[in-house]
Amino acid sequence: MxxxxxxxxxxxxxxxxxxxxxxxxxxxxxxxxxxxxxxxxxxxxxxxxxxxxxxxxxxxxxxxxxxxxxxxxxxxxxxxxxxxxxxxxxxxxxxxxxxxxxxxxxxxxxxxxxxxxxxxxxxxxxxxxxxxxxxxVSSEWLPRLTAPELASLGKELDALLQKYDRRARAAEAAGDTEGRENVAVHLHGFPYRGTA
Missing domain, CATH: 1.10.10.10 (Winged helix-like DNA-binding domain superfamily/Winged helix DNA-binding domain)
Structure with a gap:
């Protein structure tokens, strides 16, 4: 890349x-x-x-x-x-x-x-x-947040997932491939009204 x-x-x-x-x-x-x-x-x-x-x-x-x-x-x-x-x-x-x-x-x-x-x-x-x-992992959370809090949460989650991905890519490049699989992490964060 x-x-x-x-x-x-x-x-x-x-x-x-x-x-x-x-x-x-x-x-x-x-x-x-x-x-x-x-x-x-x-x-x-x-x-x-x-x-x-x-x-x-x-x-x-x-x-x-x-x-x-x-x-x-x-x-x-x-x-x-x-x-x-x-x-x-x-x-x-x-x-x-x-x-x-x-x-x-x-x-x-x-x-x-x-x-x-x-x-x-x-x-x-x-x-x-x-x-x-x-x-x-399959989880759902229903917190009450402000729009800035949701934006901050998204940035923190993105940074955390990038940290794990970069660490895994570096380990794999160094030959540490034992037990590694492709992993999909899908997460949505959006406001909603009414009952869940």
């Missing part, structure tokens, strides 16, 4: 590019693998290499991913990596109607894919070791 910062998305073209379901799956798979070729990603998402290559180029056009240093001697392979440590979409950047609509489409895509990931875990829970089943 070139940048360790989140990329701030505030334009319609980039929002539309990442809102595409296959592109979001490819971005997520690339973020997890750190670097990959179109062929490797095609295997992960069960799509044709030509289709994956097309969508990777679209993500690159919008600066979400970039070419990576080759990981093999095969000069025909094109390697990709995320261009930043994730991205963010801020409400103040997407208030225009067309941006709001694209943000809503992106949100639906992400929520659907998150639900699919969690449903898959629940369906396959018995295939994981007792240690992983016990470590899995």
């Amino acid at each position: 070139t940048s360790q910062e989140h990329r701030r998305i505030d334009d319609l073209g980039t929002l539309k590019a990442i809102a595409h379901p296959l592109r979001m799956r490819l971005y997520r798979a690339l973020f997890v693998s750190r670097t990959a070729t179109a062929s490797q990603l095609a295997d992960q998402v069960d799509e044709a290499v030509s289709l994956v290559s097309y969508h990777l180029r679209k993500l690159a056009e919008h600066g979400l991913i970039e070419e990576a240093e080759a990981q093999s001697a095969d000069g025909r392979e094109r390697w990709w990596q995320p261009s930043s440590y994730g991205f963010s979409i801020r409400d103040e950047d997407v208030r225009a109607p067309e941006l709001a609509a694209a943000t809503a489409a992106f949100g639906r895509t992400v929520d659907e894919q998150r639900r699919e990931m969690y449903d898959r875990f629940r369906d396959e829970r018995h295939t994981w070791s007792e240690e992983w089943r016990s470590a899995a």
Whole structure:
């Protein structure tokens, strides 16, 4: 990854590019693998290499991913990596109607894919070791906060998760791969009215 910062998305073209379901799956798979070729990603998402290559180029056009240093001697392979440590979409950047609509489409895509990931875990829970089943977290909290408190909570959670991720990436780079698995942490924090 070139940048360790989140990329701030505030334009319609980039929002539309990442809102595409296959592109979001490819971005997520690339973020997890750190670097990959179109062929490797095609295997992960069960799509044709030509289709994956097309969508990777679209993500690159919008600066979400970039070419990576080759990981093999095969000069025909094109390697990709995320261009930043994730991205963010801020409400103040997407208030225009067309941006709001694209943000809503992106949100639906992400929520659907998150639900699919969690449903898959629940369906396959018995295939994981007792240690992983016990470590899995599913919680809900219903605190009464102000908007600034919720914003602060989000920043603290983001910093905490980035700390764990960076520590894990450094350990893995040093050869500590024993027992490591990909872990998804999904959290929503939003106001609501009425009964829960």
